[in-house]
Amino acid sequence: MEEFIVDSPQKMEKLGALLSEKLKGNEVIGLKGPLGAGKTTLVRGLVKALGLKENYQVRSPTFTLVNEYPTRKGKVLHVDLYRVRDFDYSELIGEGILVVEWEEDPKKCDIFVEIEVLDENTRRVRIHP
Ligand SMILES: Nc1ncnc2c1ncn2[C@@H]1O[C@H](COP(=O)(O)OP(=O)(O)OP(=O)(O)O)[C@@H](O)[C@H]1O
Numbered sequence: 001m002e003e004f005i006v007d008s009p010q011k012m013e014k015l016g017a018l019l020s021e022k023l024k025g026n027e028v029i030g031l032k033g034p035l036g037a038g039k040t041t042l043v044r045g046l047v048k049a050l051g052l053k054e055n056y057q058v059r060s061p062t063f064t065l066v067n068e069y070p071t072r073k074g075k076v077l078h079v080d081l082y083r084v085r086d087f088d089y090s091e092l093i094g095e096g097i098l099v100v101e102w103e104e105d106p107k108k109c110d111i112f113v114e115i116e117v118l119d120e121n122t123r124r125v126r127i128h129p
């Protein structure tokens with residue numbers, strides 16, 4: 001487990017970039033943390049670091065169940081379970097790097113990221129394993 005104290009959205013994007021370096025291309029990454037913790041911000045940094053193609057933006061998958069971003073390491077699939085807790089994303093596993101906001105079960109994930117809000121701009125991030 002690695003622990004980071006992150007004191008700005010920019011640094012959260014950098015942590016996403018750091019995490020991206022470890023990826024092979026088919027991991028399931030679970031992101032746990034309250035509303036506004038910075039889950040989407042971390043995903044944005046991760047996807048940008050993998051060379052997101054032009055004209056794509058990383059946004060919260062609120063109206064679509066899955067956002068898909070083409071990158072150098074293949075597709076990144078971005079799922080948010082907030083509105084659809086029982087969405088079964090199992091068929092997406094192996095289709096690319098799969099990032100799941102609001103996944104609370106570390107056993108379903110290769111990498112599990114927990115974000116805790118310490119104050120307005122500060123987060124404690126734990127990355128397992
Ligand atoms: N250290 C920090 N890390 C990340 N975000 C921060 C930090 N400090 C302030 N913020 C702000 O907190 C917000 C995080 O929003 P973001 O959409 O990334 O959260 P989220 O966890 O995806 O929320 P949701 O559960 O609604 O999807 C942004 O407005 C960002 O500017």
Ligand SMILES: [Mg+2]
Pocket residue numbers: 039040041060080101
């Ligand atoms: Mg989000």
